[in-house]
Amino acid sequence: MSVATESHSGGPARTRLGCLLLMLTLAMAGCSDAPSDAPPVEIISARPLELSVEALGELRSAKATPLSVPGSNFAQRQLTWMLDEGSRVKTGDVIARFSAARGEVDLAEARVNLLRNVLARSSKEADLGTVEARIEADLSQVDTDLTIAERYASAELTMIARNELLDAIQDREFLGSKQGFLGWKRDQTGQRGAAELAVLDSQRQTHELSAKTREEDLAALELIAPHDGVLMLTADWSGERPRVGATLWAGNEFGNIPDLSAMEVQFALTQLDAAGVKLGAQIELAPLGRPEQTFTSKVEWVAAAAQPISRGNPIKYVRMKANVASADVQRLQLVPGQTLAARVYAVRVAEGLSVANVAVVSEGAQTMVELWRDGVRQRHPIRLGERGLARSQVLEGLSPGDAVVLTPETGEKS
Secondary structure, eight states: OHHHHHHHHHHHHHHHHHHHHHHHHHHHHHHHHGGGGOOOEEEOOOEEEEEEEEEEEEEEESSEEEEEOSSSTTOEEEEEEEOOTTOEEOTTOEEEEEEOHHHHHHHHHHHHHHHHHHHHHHHHHHHHHHHHHHHHHHHHHHHHHHHHHHHHHTSOTTTSOHHHHHHHHHHHHHHHHHHHHHHHHHHHHHHHHHHHHHHHHHHHHHHHHHHHHHHHHHHOOEEEOSSSEEOEEOOOTTSOOOOTTOEEETTSEEEEEEOTTSEEEEEEEETTGGGGOOTTOEEEEEETTOTTSOEEEEEEEEOSSOEEEETTEEEEEEEEEEEEOHHHHHHHTOOTTOEEEEEEEEEEEEEEEEEEGGGOEEETTEEEEEEEETTEEEEEEEEEEEEOSSEEEEEESOOTTOEEESSOSSSEEO
């Protein structure tokens, strides 16, 4: 009896429970079917708008005094001692010392060549003197013989034999020719000797200049600071900076002493990141690792063309510069060569509209978005301003409250 009672009383309960489950199922089905066609949208609202990109820059001086390896004519130098990069120097301080073993050898060689030149000139002058003396002696002898021959040639036939008279006439003609030849030889010897002595004099001047240059090179083995500042080293074409033991060439750039009153930060952005950055763009700077020490500046220079910044990286970058106020340099104790974290703003306004780049489509020359209105997609033209990596500034075409479709169906996504 009791079993029948439980069965009778449980029937209506199960019926009510089944009806409730069926109503919930229909309700959930109805709720899920209605919005299934609605795309993801973004509700446009006016808010502070910032489109920025981050980079790392190096603090440098816009005006720096170059420091060159002492010496001239690209003489070799070996660096034996130097101050560390970043050291503070005062006027007259020794920055680096060099040795020039090769210069000493070159100086000794120049002095030997100079001595050889002096000996060669003395020997040449002696040889010329001997030759000229011999020619003068021959001319004197010819003059004597010619005088005798002329005396016999002008004598009467009754005084000497005919054959002796003919010989005297022939001797006079020969001696006259010989006299002319010796005179020509004397002139040629003098001219040729003067030319040879001029060559030796020219060589002597070259050796003297070489010896003087080597002496000056040996006297210039210290690099002196021209004014107060901080020492910054300069890397060569391979990226190597001067170091103790390295062989350097006189005249090559060793480093520089920056002017701390004219500092700037130099950084580079990829072509994509630099697309919206223009002259005058705001920039926030802070020493790397100290974000609380933030100060502001503006972009003062942008390179005309992008180019790679290293051999191992083919990506092209656009170089930029921003001035750093001397007050900020002193307040934060910044030094040349220090790395600064930079945030460059392509757009920074107190209130503006922006849209996600995935929602923007291009149709020919027009830029458009799709608006979701009354359950229907509607294509709508807009005008964009600056563009960032994820969002773009909207200048015209949208108003706060517009629902922009994030998955436009047609058109070329911009």
